[in-house]
Amino acid sequence: MELEKRLKEKLEAPTLDYEKYFSKKALGMKASEVRELLKLVESSDVISLAGGLPAPETFPVEIIAEITKEVLEKHAAQALQYGTTKGFTPLRLALAEWMRKRYDIPISKVDIMITSGSQQALDLIGRVFINPGDIVVVEAPTYLAALQAFKYYEPEFVQIPLDDEGMRVDLLEEKLQELEKEGKKVKLVYTIPTFQNPAGVTMSEKRRKRLLELASEYDFLIVEDNPYGELRYSGEPVKPIKAWDDEGRVMYLGTFSKILAPGFRIGWIAAEPHLIRKLEIAKQSVDLCTNPFSQVIAWKYVEGGHLDNHIPNIIEFYKPRRDAMLKALEEFMPEGVKWTKPEGGMFVWVTLPEGIDTKLMLEKAVAKGVAYVPGEAFFAHRDVKNTMRLNFTYVPEEKIREGIKRLAETIKEEMKK
Secondary structure, eight states: OHHHHHHHHHHHSOSSOGGGGSOHHHHTOOOOHHHHHHHHHTTSSOEEOOOOOOOGGGSOHHHHHHHHHHHHHHSHHHHTSOOOSSOOHHHHHHHHHHHHHHHOOOGGGOEEEEESHHHHHHHHHHHHHOOTTOEEEEEESOOHHHHHHHHTTOOEEEEEEEETTEEOHHHHHHHHHHHHHTTOOEEEEEEOOSSOTTTOOOOOHHHHHHHHHHHHHHTOEEEEEOSSTTOBOSSOOOOOGGGGOSSSOEEEEEESTTTTOGGGOOEEEEEOHHHHHHHHHHHHHHHSSOOHHHHHHHHHHHHTTHHHHHHHHHHHHHHHHHHHHHHHHHHHOOTTOEEOOOSBSSEEEEEOOTTOOHHHHHHHHHHTTEEOEEGGGGSTTOOOOSEEEEEOSSSOHHHHHHHHHHHHHHHHHHHHO
16 A cells, blocks of 8 residues: 555656657657546446446356466467467458358458457558548547547548438538548548447448448548447347448558457457558558567357357347336436437446536545446537436446436436536
């Protein structure tokens, strides 16, 4: 405890003016509001509906233990050695075959590189494709950490609103026409089309196909981020955008974080080989290679059919929690509050009446024993104040119900003001 106290004092009162040593980019860096919020509530009695964490109960611990033993007995020389930057070849081949069977994506048109979580994939895409001033289209709202990753490379963000069918592709088309008249071009469109983070909505097949047509017509690339696509609790599956990509314009991002365990830090990029090659070169200077030990375990997990067997277990575990949150919102929320009704994923997006600032309200909610993520952080221009993201995968149903009840009480008090 004494050491912790001394370290805290040093951080609070540095002996040097360290700020002058930081680069301009470093001075502009901001901490993730989600991460900072998790620090606030992790050691308290607060019911946290804030994080995007999978439930530890879903981790296939026994199977991982068996595979780990096998890996150390039979594949230690590969698992404990440096690996190639592109990734462990058997895992890459297994993922390509899995995507072909699962999503109808032809292997012949796809090359795969393993990354240290799909978060690294986002940073590498920014590193390889974004020049200062390039126009990057994002959904409004969109994944906070994607904004952070891309922002480092100084793009100009253009926001396109969402509705219950995902990105408003019609509004995107209008914006593309407007930009063309100004002599400007979009470089990338970033989308989470299935069970979007933070909104939970899913882009319709019609809009996915139209987005590809616009990419061809206006000559831009699409980054399709799909961390949640396998977590479907109701409704009919929709193929990834990559399944209709005939020109190689889509970079598809996948991850094991929600369907195996986030601690493995394994994601992947599936894209046209020429794009993968440049991303591979960029990755060489970042970390040389993704953790080979985790990669070999993941390979045996996929190859052994465990992934396909495990996904239904995760769905069975999360569906009651999704249902519990939707039911509690219906029961406790006052009139004037709206929320999405996701068919899968991990999040519900809540919109409060105009004039309520959920960032300012958070302290009051935490005082009542519940936490959420204020929605402002999920907008590139931080121009929407009356929204919030709720997570339903991490805490059990009874806590979800109590958490929503506490949150509704907080909102009612704000609305009275």
